[in-house]
Amino acid sequence: MFNSVQKINASIQALLNPNAEKEIPIKPLLILVAAAITFIFIVLFLVSHKSDQIAQRQQTVLFENFLTSHIDATQETIDHLISLPGTMEALHDSLSPKELNSKITIRLADRLSTTDVFVTDGKGNVLLGDSSYTSIYPLDLKVLKPKIKSLIEQIEFSQSQNFSSDRIILNDLIYQVSLRRTQNNNQVRYLTVATPLANIFENRQRLPMKITITNGATSPKQSTHLFVLNIQDSTEETLGWISWQRNLPGHVAILHYLPIILSIALIMCCAAFFLWRQANNLSRNIIRSHEEASKRALHDPLTGLANRTLLKQQIEAAKSQVKRGKDGFALHLIDLDKFKVVNDSLGHPAGDELIRQAATRLKEACRASDTVARIGGDEFAVIQIEAQTTSTISRLARRINEQMSRAFSLNGNEVFVSASVGIAVDTNGHSNQEELMRRADIALYRAKEAGRNQYCFFEEEMDEELKRKHAIERDLRQALQKPAENGLRVVYQPQVSANGRHVRGMEALIRWSHPERGNVSPADFIPVAEETNLVVALDEFVMTEAFKTAVKWPEITMAVNVSAKELHLENYPSKVIALANDYHVRPDQIELEITESVLLEDSPQIARTLKVLKAAGFKIALDDFGTGYSSLSYLRRHQVDKLKIDQSFVASIGVRDDASAVVQAILSLGESLGLSVTAEGVETPAQRDSLRAQGCAYLQGYLFSRPLEKDDIASLLHKFKERNAQQRLKKIS
Numbered sequence: 001m002f003n004s005v006q007k008i009n010a011s012i013q014a015l016l017n018p019n020a021e022k023e024i025p026i027k028p029l030l031i032l033v034a035a036a037i038t039f040i041f042i043v044l045f046l047v048s049h050k051s052d053q054i055a056q057r058q059q060t061v062l063f064e065n066f067l068t069s070h071i072d073a074t075q076e077t078i079d080h081l082i083s084l085p086g087t088m089e090a091l092h093d094s095l096s097p098k099e100l101n102s103k104i105t106i107r108l109a110d111r112l113s114t115t116d117v118f119v120t121d122g123k124g125n126v127l128l129g130d131s132s133y134t135s136i137y138p139l140d141l142k143v144l145k146p147k148i149k150s151l152i153e154q155i156e157f158s159q160s161q162n163f164s165s166d167r168i169i170l171n172d173l174i175y176q177v178s179l180r181r182t183q184n185n186n187q188v189r190y191l192t193v194a195t196p197l198a199n200i201f202e203n204r205q206r207l208p209m210k211i212t213i214t215n216g217a218t219s220p221k222q223s224t225h226l227f228v229l230n231i232q233d234s235t236e237e238t239l240g241w242i243s244w245q246r247n248l249p250g251h252v253a254i255l256h257y258l259p260i261i262l263s264i265a266l267i268m269c270c271a272a273f274f275l276w277r278q279a280n281n282l283s284r285n286i287i288r289s290h291e292e293a294s295k296r297a298l299h300d301p302l303t304g305l306a307n308r309t310l311l312k313q314q315i316e317a318a319k320s321q322v323k324r325g326k327d328g329f330a331l332h333l334i335d336l337d338k339f340k341v342v343n344d345s346l347g348h349p350a351g352d353e354l355i356r357q358a359a360t361r362l363k364e365a366c367r368a369s370d371t372v373a374r375i376g377g378d379e380f381a382v383i384q385i386e387a388q389t390t391s392t393i394s395r396l397a398r399r400i401n402e403q404m405s406r407a408f409s410l411n412g413n414e415v416f417v418s419a420s421v422g423i424a425v426d427t428n429g430h431s432n433q434e435e436l437m438r439r440a441d442i443a444l445y446r447a448k449e450a451g452r453n454q455y456c457f458f459e460e461e462m463d464e465e466l467k468r469k470h471a472i473e474r475d476l477r478q479a480l481q482k483p484a485e486n487g488l489r490v491v492y493q494p495q496v497s498a499n500g501r502h503v504r505g506m507e508a509l510i511r512w513s514h515p516e517r518g519n520v521s522p523a524d525f526i527p528v529a530e531e532t533n534l535v536v537a538l539d540e541f542v543m544t545e546a547f548k549t550a551v552k553w554p555e556i557t558m559a560v561n562v563s564a565k566e567l568h569l570e571n572y573p574s575k576v577i578a579l580a581n582d583y584h585v586r587p588d589q590i591e592l593e594i595t596e597s598v599l600l601e602d603s604p605q606i607a608r609t610l611k612v613l614k615a616a617g618f619k620i621a622l623d624d625f626g627t628g629y630s631s632l633s634y635l636r637r638h639q640v641d642k643l644k645i646d647q648s649f650v651a652s653i654g655v656r657d658d659a660s661a662v663v664q665a666i667l668s669l670g671e672s673l674g675l676s677v678t679a680e681g682v683e684t685p686a687q688r689d690s691l692r693a694q695g696c697a698y699l700q701g702y703l704f705s706r707p708l709e710k711d712d713i714a715s716l717l718h719k720f721k722e723r724n725a726q727q728r729l730k731k732i733s
Contacts, residue, residue, distance in 0.1 A: 647681020
């Protein structure tokens with residue numbers, strides 16, 4: 001039974017165990033119920049048996065005491081009867097036996113009912129008898145005389161008592177016989193009183209059982225229904241038996257309550273079966289809920305791929321395999337190129353469908369043993385186990401690039417994207433998980449820098465570069481809090497006319513003289529500022545300084561570079577307009593330079609921002625023109641005022657034959673659209689002459705001046721005025 005309880009406890013624990021079987025075994029539960037019912041029956045049987053034993057002992061003692069007390073009472077009655085004055089004289093002197101018998105019967109009836117009184121002589125003959133008890137007369141004297149004679153002999157043997165009593169059997173009935181010897185006028189008489197024992201127990205309501213008296217001729221058999229008590233005379237001879245039907249309270253109680261017990265047992269079985277069914281249903285529901293919760297917790301809801309949590313678990317599993325002697329593994333981080341463009345242009349449902357299709361292609365490119373995960377947005381990861389060589393890893397990366405380069409069909413539209421892949425390899429299983437993810441992310445960033453649709457392995461030099469960028473970010477953040485103290489300043493490069501006679505405007509440029517690093521190139525810290533959103537604070541600092549300077553020379557144009565992040569801010573136009581009002585700068589004096597990549601985004605927010613700025617009077621210049629993919633529709637839609645030829649085309653003049661053709665095309669485009677054109681990066685007289693010959697009106701570069709501090713602007717303007725004055729004098733002369 002104890003083992004069954006243990007099994008049930010195990011089953012209950014199994015129910016709460018997420019890894020439990022789908023159904024609870026019924027056998028332990030049924031064994032427990034059967035054991036409980038059996039235990040109840042055993043206890044009831046033992047209690048019943050014990051109760052019956054106690055009842056039998058009590059009944060035996062009760063009969064012995066009852067029988068003894070009634071025999072003693074009969075004896076006392078007889079003694080009292082014989083000792084009554086005048087009794088014997090009445091017997092001796094009576095002339096009418098019938099009258100005598102009547103008197104005796106009446107008197108005895110007051111004392112003890114159903115008692116037979118008769119007188120015998122010394123030879124055992126019945127002299128007088130109660131005529132009302134007819135059963136006496138047909139008695140066999142052959143049986144009666146020896147018994148009475150034996151009683152007489154006992155009286156004669158003990159003269160002091162003159163009394164004897166015994167039990168005899170007459171006609172299969174047990175009698176209690178009492179005899180008293182009297183002597184009158186030398187005549188001996190015996191007064192005899194015989195009481196049937198059956199009459200002693202005639203009042204059966206006093207005992208809860210049926211009484212039978214059996215003679216000594218046949219020995220009754222002990223049975224389960226009768227209990228027998230021997231009746232013996234003074235010589236210990238068995239005269240007969242008193243037997244009674246047993247009163248077995250335990251047995252009766254069991255028979256009485258057995259239907260109830262069986263009903264309870266049946267109910268318990270039904271309840272156990274119901275509980276088992278309910279437990280199984282609950283178990284299945286819990287398991288199903290656990291599986292669903294586990295799937296939700298470990299899998300991406302959009303693609304069904306592993307999520308970041310499961311990816312980390314699989315990385316640990318891959319590390320364990322490597323430690324057990326397996327080949328190393330590679331972690332591929334994949335980022336979809338141009339996903340944001342698709343999401344913005346076709347909507348989020350199309351973006352979600354693109355993610356699902358990309359997930360399917362990734363699974364097709366990988367083996368079944370590899371783990372494919374989506375870790376957020378358009379970023380995926382692949383754990384390539386047993387990556388034996390670099391070529392094996394590269395083949396998978398190339399398959400991923402090829403799969404992602406094929407056209408995606410989104411709502412009837414063909415969309416082309418690509419994927420950049422960063423790879424980190426663990427060959428010994430000792431790499432820290434976070435470090436492995438960081439290395440793969442660094443390699444992914446390098447792949448994007450390399451032109452996208454590339455894969456790149458992590459190298460230690462990349463980590464050094466990243467640490468350098470982090471240091472620049474930290475120092476730049478501190479420098480923006482106190483720019484002057486930390487070496488941040490704004491310089492101004494002039495934009496001059498092609499004939500070199502006058503300064504048309506200035507371009508505000510940021511410079512950083514680090515207290516420890518020295519001069520930090522804008523090519524180093526501006527990309528860091530754009531990646532970390534520090535560019536907003538940096539541009540605000542440059543614009544503030546430029547407005548302060550522009551107000552001093554209202555005759556020249558001040559160009560200020562604007563980042564794409566700022567154009568996405570809704571409050572940017574109001575901030576620029578407020579700043580111009582604060583420093584009393586005319587909006588038409590300010591040129592806001594943006595790059596072609598800004599227009600390529602085709603963002604509604606950027607379009608609204610440029611429209612508000614144009615309406616306020618600010619000019620829009622398109623910087624680095626010719627390096628992007630802008631179309632004429634963009635130029636017209638955003639009402640661009642000026643084009644700036646990228647310095648890469650200017651530097652190629654005289655070096656590449658097609659450079660002059662590109663420059664001429666840009667100049668022609670500007671002329672046809674009525675846009676002003678400025679060439680930047682002019683460093684040689686040959687470049688100046690070529691641009692002037694092609695009709696470029698304004699030039700900017702080191703040939704004319706390096707970027708100046710704001711205090712040097714006045715001298716530069718004065719220098720150009722003197723040069724113009726000298727040239728006029730030459731013409732006059």
